[in-house]
Amino acid sequence: MGAQLIDGKSYAAAVRAGVAQRSAALHARTGLTPGLAVVLVGQDPASEVYVRAKGKQAVEAGMRSFEHRLPADTQADDLLGLIHRLNDDPQVHGILVQLPLPAHLDARAVINAISPAKDVDGFHISNVGMVGTGQDAIVPCTPLGCMMMLRHHHADFRGLTALVIGHSNIVGKPMARLLLNADCTVMVAHKSSTNIPELARMADIVVVAAGVPGLVRAEWIKPGATVIDVGINRIQRDGKPALVGDVDFENVRHVAGAITPVPGGVGPMTIACLLANTLSAFCHQNGLEDQPLLLDEQDPT
Numbered sequence: 001m002g003a004q005l006i007d008g009k010s011y012a013a014a015v016r017a018g019v020a021q022r023s024a025a026l027h028a029r030t031g032l033t034p035g036l037a038v039v040l041v042g043q044d045p046a047s048e049v050y051v052r053a054k055g056k057q058a059v060e061a062g063m064r065s066f067e068h069r070l071p072a073d074t075q076a077d078d079l080l081g082l083i084h085r086l087n088d089d090p091q092v093h094g095i096l097v098q099l100p101l102p103a104h105l106d107a108r109a110v111i112n113a114i115s116p117a118k119d120v121d122g123f124h125i126s127n128v129g130m131v132g133t134g135q136d137a138i139v140p141c142t143p144l145g146c147m148m149m150l151r152h153h154h155a156d157f158r159g160l161t162a163l164v165i166g167h168s169n170i171v172g173k174p175m176a177r178l179l180l181n182a183d184c185t186v187m188v189a190h191k192s193s194t195n196i197p198e199l200a201r202m203a204d205i206v207v208v209a210a211g212v213p214g215l216v217r218a219e220w221i222k223p224g225a226t227v228i229d230v231g232i233n234r235i236q237r238d239g240k241p242a243l244v245g246d247v248d249f250e251n252v253r254h255v256a257g258a259i260t261p262v263p264g265g266v267g268p269m270t271i272a273c274l275l276a277n278t279l280s281a282f283c284h285q286n287g288l289e290d291q292p293l294l295l296d297e298q299d300p301t
């Protein structure tokens, strides 16, 4: 029997619909509108696509979108000046700086200049520390989306073992922390570890964010395991461009219990969760009650 396909597109549509509904209800009650500011430095083609999608989906969810496009040679002081202005702008409740930044800019310093309350990417050291110590905080969008989809398949993480492959600050590390906070037993592997196959065979959940096309193979997977593929790799296949994940999808799908496709899996949840984080930030900044958006109440199936 093949794995159940985890349809991130439908889940993301359900999350966005929930955000739009709450945003409209809060606007009707208070007259206030959530605002999201997105900063893009340079012209990386993939980043252009994501930034455009963020602005469009924010507006569709009833939010204000503020796009700031800066040239690739922008100096740190100018970028930091913009962030300080956005921190002080009462119409802006969420700020994100699209990554990667050009090499001459220090991404850490830029991220830590964002007010933690408006850091809707959840990358500020204060949000990272809070999540790391199991406190309520803004959670990075991609791992949040992965957790929402995983919760749909696993009511309780206690007694389960997870393997996270890749330990980036954007995905791997926060993903491992969220799973630990949910009482899962968690292993984290560097993408070039030679023992990944043995670790994967013990895992009920495999989350991979390694940037290596087809890294995860069918013979590594425990039958019935849930496999979440965060990889987005642009390759040439039969002379044509193709988008593939870090999982050998065609073979792993015959062993796994549930699996995310690429495209249409984790990716769409990233922006949906960004909107959910922006709505939460808006609520906190205005003393409004924030309700967590759970997929269970927005079940697309």
Ligand SMILES: Nc1nc2c(c(=O)[nH]1)N[C@@H](CN(C=O)c1ccc(C(=O)N[C@@H](CCC(=O)O)C(=O)O)cc1)CN2
Pocket: 046, 049, 050, 096, 097, 098, 099, 100, 121, 141, 142, 170, 232, 243, 262, 263, 264, 265, 266, 267, 268, 269, 270, 271
């Ligand atoms: N400041 C941030 N920078 C980056 C983040 C982030 O969360 N915050 N994540 C990624 C890029 N990203 C959002 O910014 C993102 C990546 C992928 C998708 C997505 O929907 N992917 C589609 C495929 C789309 C395509 O053709 O590329 C899919 O997987 O189905 C959305 C957002 C790095 N930077």
